[in-house]
Amino acid sequence: MIQIFICEDNEQQRELVKGYVANYIMIEDLDMEISLATADPNEVLSFVNSEDYLGEGLFFLDVDLNAEITGIVLGSQIRKADRQATIVYITTHSEMTYLTFVYKVEALDYIFKDDIAGLQKRIIECINIVQEKAMNEFSSKRPKLNQKYGDKVISVYYDEIMFIESSSNMHKLIMHCENRQIEFYGKLKDFEELHESFYRCHNSYIVNKDNVVEVDKKNKSIHLSNGETCYASVRLVKGLLN
Known part of the structure; x- marks a missing residue:
């Protein structure tokens, strides 16, 4: 099963992303679940470093979390804990995306909140990429x-x-x-x-x-x-x- 995490300080935006993800998982009957949707980056890090984390999770992160650490730093900490994690940024701060290279986050995508029409489509595309990767890895490991x-x-x-x-x-x-x-x-x-x-x-x-x-x-x-x-x-x- 693939665990999905959403870290967004704006409650309305967080619920919007959560809804898009949950509906697509249900409609497509995917072996995924939203394990955590929160405004607190420390909650995400605690989960990732706990026994409940299965590894190779999918993370939708805001860049500006109005917290002691930014989404970029959060992504960097996630990457240190799990090299195989998939990180996606949903942000209004396009000028800050270069920091993902500085912190070596290796994000899958940068989705801009201003693009309302494309937001759901891009989220679904990211989910599909992770699902396909998981299926390919499963097939390659099957004796x-x-x-x-x-x-x-x-x-x-x-x-x-x-x-x-x-x-x-x-x-x-x-x-x-x-x-x-x-x-x-x-x-x-x-x-x-x-x-x-x-x-x-x-x-x-x-x-x-x-x-x-x-x-x-x-x-x-x-x-x-x-x-x-x-x-x-x-x-x-x-x-x-x-």
Whole structure:
């Protein structure tokens, strides 16, 4: 989840920005939340340095906060605490933007309050950039199976694999994925230790434990998150439950 922070001393302006952000998150059903909307920069810093901060947050900051520190200094402190944070300035002081380079804030955008028509559009654009970055990072970190088996090259994320079973076709296996099945030449024993989530639950099945939603011990059936079912042996179902 991406945490969003708004620091603006003008209550009317703060509520306006908060409304734009909250409405877009709700409409697009994004995995984001407004964790803090405040006039006090020290509240923001306290949160960023607490255990409640998840990292890589999105910050909408005013430049002139009428406080002991400016939005520029606040951005600099946030950057020191989290190099991956995304900082956006919403301001009337265009002449002060050069200070972000002096303080090495590396802001994503500078949105000017005077541009009423473009304010909402620019806020949404910043949210979309952060969302796309998060999705790309998630995809790049997902472990993926890329290997040639017999006559096929298998390329699939491990978390999409439900189970692998012996095929009725000699020397072949069927890999049941989230939305497809792949038949290829191979041996089940080659998959037993290929990934930590794989478990040999039967002579004919290897199941991905991460995608199990229910184990019917009586019928030795295993129900997967995509609605499919595979089976366990009497001997191996206990190990699966453990």
